[in-house]
Amino acid sequence: MSPAAVDVLAIGNALVDVIAAASDERVAELGCDKGAMTLIDAARAQSLYAAMGPGREISGGAAANSCVGLAALGLRARFIGRVADDQLGEVFAHDIRAAGVAYDTAPGGPQPPTGRCLILVTPDGQRTMNTFLGASHALAEADIREADVAAAGILYLEGYQWDPPAPRAAMRKAIGWARRAQRKVAFALSDVWCVEGHRAEFRAMLAEGAIDLLFANEREAMALFQTGGIDATVAAAEGAAPVVVITRSEHGAVVLAGPTRHAIPPAPAARVIDTTGAGDLFAAGFLAGVAQGRPFDDCARLGAVCAAEIISHWGARPEADLNALARAAGL
């Protein structure tokens, strides 16, 4: 196995977030499920956008956010995801490249348009996401090169992209390439509905050893293992993959690495403005730690520092110097 030329190769949705403040009442009036991620079609995207308050557009996409976090930490990241040939596609491509992430997925035509995530942020900082996937769905096997997978130390896959058939087939192929090249595969469950839709397949992938590192938040982990309560979920998750990371918002994170359990507290956040991207940036910090060969508890601490930064401002792309924050936290 040759040394990795890239630390992390990630495959995910290429989205621009459209972020607006909204009251809890307004979120309910708009028929949104507070805190969840809901897939919406073009017509719903149009009507919901018309009803939303003034927005700010900031590039997003779960795995893409993680890549930007990795690059901000000085790691080498490559992202694969499909935009359209339109202005939001230009925004996405510009922002991820300007952040130092390698990105060369060819855009599709002008239709379907670049995917976007309409995000309502309530005064408690919680985000309610409504995603119109648009061009993201059209990612195909041909967009992923075996050489890129083989050159990356970690292949990182976003559960959100498992739903549409073409990206799923592409990701399955990428897992095979990563295995052949003896690279690690990390997988994020992304959302409870991803788990509900693909539980048997995800559990089979875990059972056959296709996943080395599983990221799940508490609710996703409960959905995957069909457990109730954190203790039963942690017990069920033990050994499901060589490393399982369960994030628990303000309760921190649990890392299960073989027989070892680490419970990591959250990093202190200066303020909570918008929790969009908290999980993505936790994953960025954790993956950076893994790539740097840190012990898993330090990987989780680095993840917590990155998550604390991202929730302190609007949007899921880091604004502060993550390395400086990590140093300040003794990492």
Add this chain to the structure above:
Amino acid sequence: MSPAAVDVLAIGNALVDVIAAASDERVAELGCDKGAMTLIDAARAQSLYAAMGPGREISGGAAANSCVGLAALGLRARFIGRVADDQLGEVFAHDIRAAGVAYDTAPGGPQPPTGRCLILVTPDGQRTMNTFLGASHALAEADIREADVAAAGILYLEGYQWDPPAPRAAMRKAIGWARRAQRKVAFALSDVWCVEGHRAEFRAMLAEGAIDLLFANEREAMALFQTGGIDATVAAAEGAAPVVVITRSEHGAVVLAGPTRHAIPPAPAARVIDTTGAGDLFAAGFLAGVAQGRPFDDCARLGAVCAAEIISHWGARPEADLNALARAAGL
């Protein structure tokens, strides 16, 4: 004269701001003139964007920002400005309508695209603007209805729009309609280069009484009156229009209303993140005060409160409740 159905009708550039952090060194490397507004063509917009850091897209445009501030203060504002039939045009139209401003200017075709302002914000919070006007230039007389001008208590014009010939002709016509309807005309000089390019015309307009309320920052006022130093500039500005407002950044503002002079200190800002829109929001507060019949010194204080809010975060659209801030300041 019938009561005004709208408090302020504004005509200006319809732009989306693309805002990125940059060091002073980077601003210089990119060939930008720190603190200034520079008009750029499509090719320069492309190369500058490619060289900029990751951005956030937030609707902008000077007079449009003022309209959003007016609406946030509970005033009735209408905006006229041209976007293209593209995604950034949708963003602009959505945001200004969602903020409660009446906006129904028909978009142009897909080309030229919606105008954008590439803004580099240095660590001191100062913004350096590079504007690609795009569709904004195509505003025409037919986009302005005499009935809308006659129905508005104040016609507010942005000096930036004086440069291209078609919008200038449209604005001249609007001034005539406002005069005929006995409405007030407010004019913002916008930038030193606007003054340099149109000094004789601006001074002639002032001399013939076409402008009731002139907004200028210190540098623009010095350029208009070809004076040096604030004292000589204030002396030269006295009587140039019934009301002249000279904004002075951290030194506050001077209001000249007939023989009366008011020097108003700046409102305290919690922090200075991005000064984009400070002048636009000062104008919003001042115009709101005028529409409400407040004394001019209170108009300026309200402007200062709005300016202090806008510089405390990224972008030129208000995030906090401006009325609550005004009440907290005793206004």
